Amino acid sequence: xxxxxxxxxxxxxxxKTAVGLLRYxxxxxxxxxxxxxxxxxxxxxxxxxxxxxIVAGIDDVPDIDAFVVGIxxxxxxxxxTWRDDVRGALERGVEVWSGLHSFLEDDxxxxxxxxxxxxxxxxxxxxxxxxxxxxxVARDLDATVxxxxxxxxxxxxxxxxxxxxxxxxxxxxxxxxxxxGQTGIMIEGWGLPIDRVVSDFTAxxxxxxxxxxxxxxxxxxxxxxxxxxxxxYSAVTCGILHGSMPDALVYCHEANRGAVxxxxxxxxxxxxxxASLYESLAEPVQPTSVVxxxxxxxxxxxxxAREAVExxxxxxxxxxxxxxxxxxxxxxxxx
Amino acid sequence: xxxxxxxxxxxxxxxKTAVGLLRYxxxxxxxxxxxxxxxxxxxxxxxxxxxxxIVAGIDDVPDIDAFVVGIxxxxxxxxxTWRDDVRGALERGVEVWSGLHSFLEDDxxxxxxxxxxxxxxxxxxxxxxxxxxxxxVARDLDATVxxxxxxxxxxxxxxxxxxxxxxxxxxxxxxxxxxxGQTGIMIEGWGLPIDRVVSDFTAxxxxxxxxxxxxxxxxxxxxxxxxxxxxxYSAVTCGILHGSMPDALVYCHEANRGAVxxxxxxxxxxxxxxASLYESLAEPVQPTSVVxxxxxxxxxxxxxAREAVExxxxxxxxxxxxxxxxxxxxxxxxx
Numbered sequence: 001x002x003x004x005x006x007x008x009x010x011x012x013x014x015x016k017t018a019v020g021l022l023r024y025x026x027x028x029x030x031x032x033x034x035x036x037x038x039x040x041x042x043x044x045x046x047x048x049x050x051x052x053x054i055v056a057g058i059d060d061v062p063d064i065d066a067f068v069v070g071i072x073x074x075x076x077x078x079x080x081t082w083r084d085d086v087r088g089a090l091e092r093g094v095e096v097w098s099g100l101h102s103f104l105e106d107d108x109x110x111x112x113x114x115x116x117x118x119x120x121x122x123x124x125x126x127x128x129x130x131x132x133x134x135x136x137v138a139r140d141l142d143a144t145v146x147x148x149x150x151x152x153x154x155x156x157x158x159x160x161x162x163x164x165x166x167x168x169x170x171x172x173x174x175x176x177x178x179x180x181g182q183t184g185i186m187i188e189g190w191g192l193p194i195d196r197v198v199s200d201f202t203a204x205x206x207x208x209x210x211x212x213x214x215x216x217x218x219x220x221x222x223x224x225x226x227x228x229x230x231x232x233y234s235a236v237t238c239g240i241l242h243g244s245m246p247d248a249l250v251y252c253h254e255a256n257r258g259a260v261x262x263x264x265x266x267x268x269x270x271x272x273x274x275a276s277l278y279e280s281l282a283e284p285v286q287p288t289s290v291v292x293x294x295x296x297x298x299x300x301x302x303x304x305a306r307e308a309v310e311x312x313x314x315x316x317x318x319x320x321x322x323x324x325x326x327x328x329x330x331x332x333x334x335x
Numbered sequence: 336x337x338x339x340x341x342x343x344x345x346x347x348x349x350x351k352t353a354v355g356l357l358r359y360x361x362x363x364x365x366x367x368x369x370x371x372x373x374x375x376x377x378x379x380x381x382x383x384x385x386x387x388x389i390v391a392g393i394d395d396v397p398d399i400d401a402f403v404v405g406i407x408x409x410x411x412x413x414x415x416t417w418r419d420d421v422r423g424a425l426e427r428g429v430e431v432w433s434g435l436h437s438f439l440e441d442d443x444x445x446x447x448x449x450x451x452x453x454x455x456x457x458x459x460x461x462x463x464x465x466x467x468x469x470x471x472v473a474r475d476l477d478a479t480v481x482x483x484x485x486x487x488x489x490x491x492x493x494x495x496x497x498x499x500x501x502x503x504x505x506x507x508x509x510x511x512x513x514x515x516g517q518t519g520i521m522i523e524g525w526g527l528p529i530d531r532v533v534s535d536f537t538a539x540x541x542x543x544x545x546x547x548x549x550x551x552x553x554x555x556x557x558x559x560x561x562x563x564x565x566x567x568y569s570a571v572t573c574g575i576l577h578g579s580m581p582d583a584l585v586y587c588h589e590a591n592r593g594a595v596x597x598x599x600x601x602x603x604x605x606x607x608x609x610a611s612l613y614e615s616l617a618e619p620v621q622p623t624s625v626v627x628x629x630x631x632x633x634x635x636x637x638x639x640a641r642e643a644v645e646x647x648x649x650x651x652x653x654x655x656x657x658x659x660x661x662x663x664x665x666x667x668x669x670x
Contacts, residue, residue, distance in 0.1 A: 196533055232468045235571065
């Protein structure tokens with residue numbers, strides 16, 4: 001499929017979904033919409049991802065099969081300055097994907113246009129109605145389940161999971177990605193937005209995905225969310241941990257992050273103690289261990305990055321890497 | 336208010352909401368509906384609660400102000416054999432309260448009857464639309480927050496919380512109950528059904544209740560849910576733990592329960608280790624400790640019960656009681 005991705009005024013640093021898609025989707029990105037950078041190319045801003053022209057609006061987008069809202073404002077609502085772009089996409093009859101908290105299908109104009117032009121509206125954060133509580137069966141599956149966990153939100157769990165799946169496949173392993181957030185779901189084309197399911201069904205939703213895919217793959221890599229000690233999001237993390245009943249954990253952290261992002265008065269624990277806490281919390285449900293770590297060193301130069309990875313490995317008492325910068329060999333070897 | 340409580344074929348042992356209301360509501364229960372026990376009285380089946388006649392159906396119910404669905408079938412749906420009773424209540428123009436997973440207001444006949452007779456349908460498990468993520472502020476509130484936690488579902492957390500509030504008030508303490516489940520919400524007339532909120536908002540919903548009530552009371556007792564190591568429901572428990580940022584925890588357990596109810600292949604951890612795990616999980620967000628325990632000994636004779644409480648106290652390394660059987664002095668003294 002040919003995609004255009006909306007990222008007005010936020011590309012690339014505040015456009016996590018857009019950059020995630022550019023890096024990991026198998027589809028072709030033919031345009032990024034950012035009125036602040038119209039005329040540039042993606043490659044002018046981000047390395048090691050698909051290149052594409054940056055345009056000002058839908059009228060400058062070539063033929064596409066899907067239009068993606070690739071950013072979210074604070075609060076997760078729809079920004080009215082995007083309306084012309086979404087309207088234009090629907091008038092072309094192409095799919096529109098959105099990871100916003102507020103759903104495009106609840107917008108009367110978009111719903112009407114989608115019906116008129118037979119265009120699919122895909123609100124990826126809208127979970128299905130038939131979710132249930134977990135049966136507690138993930139530990140009985142034949143596939144080896146590996147779940148990424150971490151010290152905070154946005155420490156690189158989705159990225160590390162994507163890198164792990166790619167690297168595992170390069171080694172000839174049968175590896176599947178289990179997406180739990182909007183970017184991962186858009187990359188893979190399926191998945192459940194775990195942070196949006198009813199809290200009673202958190203573990204059950206993860207379990208459902210694993211049961212669905214366990215016969216297809218030998219290894220399933222589950223994208224983690226949040227942190228088990230996050231003051232706001234720990235419920236999501238805990239449900240993923242116990243719902244996935246993983247055989248192994250990969251601990252993700254960002255170099256030099258000492259406080260919880262957006263909750264700066266809360267400190268991030270020592271990573272070794274934190275990793276042990278994940279193990280202690282998992283143990284009564286299904287014993288597992290942190291077998292390796294991935295450190296996001298994107299803000300460091302190479303010398304500092306290598307030192308930071310070494311320190312991180314020591315603190316974790318496990319092999320470590322920066323999955324993006326140095327690859328996943330340490331992690332895959334540890335599995 | 337005068338209540339009638341529907342509990343067909345399940346009173347009393349499988350009618351947790353009905354029995355909870357009979358024990359703790361300030362309202363007057365004028366009838367329990369159970370076609371299997373029509374003609375009996377509540378007192379024939381349960382001690383130490385309000386007495387009321389048990390009747391076969393709505394036609395035998397005297398004047399009431401509210402009709403309560405006080406049971407839930409497996410799956411939480413509406414049982415069609417109850418339709419005549421709910422219809423009859425709505426035709427009288429009285430409120431109908433329900434804790435079912437499926438909402439009465441989504442039933443076309445009930446919605447129409449409610450409108451026609453100006454009767455309120457209160458689906459207590461239907462959370463409001465405006466919930467948000469936590470701000471992380473519960474630890475800053477002036478009130479002392481006490482949260483009940485436990486080894487499993489149905490170990491007596493709601494009951495212990497109700498008993499604690501009553502006992503605290505008898506001591507002259509300014510104590511409020513923070514309800515997180517359907518029975519507690521019906522008892523108190525307010526609250527948020529934490530297991531039904533979006534998982535991202537779990538901690539935020541608890542925090543909202545605490546913020547609302549913290550100025551009114553010196554002590555807030557938060558009703559816990561599930562267990563931090565429950566294979567299906569741990570997300571809910573974790574959100575309540577971190578959302579409430581409690582000053583103290585009260586650990587609730589049922590004597591002789593060794594496996595997770597409904598998930599019998601999962602063992603319940605040693606209670607001392609389990610209590611420490613709650614503390615370790617809370618610590619990076621807000622340090623707290625298990626100050627006391629309550630053991631449900633309802634299936635034991637008095638000698639065995641006293642021995643079990645003593646053993647439980649030793650395992651927990653904290654004072655313990657059975658809050659229903661022996662009162663709450665040990666717990667309140669420990670606070």
